[in-house]
Amino acid sequence: MTKTLELARSYLGTKEVTGPADNPKIMEMYRTVGQDWVEHDEMAWCAAFVGHCLETSGIASTQKLNARSYLTWGEKVPSLEQAKEGDVVVFTRGAKSDLGHVAFFLRAVGQQVEVLGGNQGNGVSVSRYPKGKVLGIR
Numbered sequence: 001m002t003k004t005l006e007l008a009r010s011y012l013g014t015k016e017v018t019g020p021a022d023n024p025k026i027m028e029m030y031r032t033v034g035q036d037w038v039e040h041d042e043m044a045w046c047a048a049f050v051g052h053c054l055e056t057s058g059i060a061s062t063q064k065l066n067a068r069s070y071l072t073w074g075e076k077v078p079s080l081e082q083a084k085e086g087d088v089v090v091f092t093r094g095a096k097s098d099l100g101h102v103a104f105f106l107r108a109v110g111q112q113v114e115v116l117g118g119n120q121g122n123g124v125s126v127s128r129y130p131k132g133k134v135l136g137i138r
Contacts, residue, residue: 004057005086008104008116008124011049015123016041029118032056033063042122049118050088050102067093067100070138077137080108089115091133100135103127 017023026041026048033051044065051061062069070090077083087105091113103117112128120127 002086004053004059005104005116007057008049008053011053011118011124012116012126013124014118016119026118028052030065033061033065035063035065038065044119046102046117046119049124050104053104066098067091067102068098068135070102071136074138080113080131080134080137083108083137088138089113090135090138091129092135093133101129105137 011025014023014025016026022041026045029045029048029052030036030038032055033048035048047065047067047069050070051063054061062073067090070088074088077087083105085106089103089105091101093099093101101117103115106114106116106126108131109128111131113131113134114126114128116126118124
């Protein structure tokens with residue numbers, strides 16, 4: 001997964017463009033996962049980011065924009081203690097059972113999980129989420 005995580009890191013600082021313009025890098029992420037119907041970079045793109053990084057490094061993704069689609073992708077990591085840098089982590093988001101967030105695992109820090117992901121603050125960044133929001137690790 002090192003190649004994938006290196007690629008993901010190369011996007012740090014990539015942000016959505018406010019208004020009618022779109023960031024071509026984000027639009028390319030949609031295309032890489034076969035979602036070329038997306039017209040603007042302001043649509044949820046965390047799964048497009050993960051999929052783009054996987055596909056570009058030669059690993060098949062779910063090719064879906066639904067973060068929770070990664071709950072059945074790859075091999076299950078049984079516990080957070082066994083997670084390795086670069087693993088894919090899926091989190092809950094909001095009250096709806098179909099919503100989620102997906103990103104690359106960096107490390108556990110106290111009661112939080114530090115991840116590198118897209119669409120975090122409208123950009124690619126390193127963020128922390130509560131361990132209690134983790135749905136699965138792959």
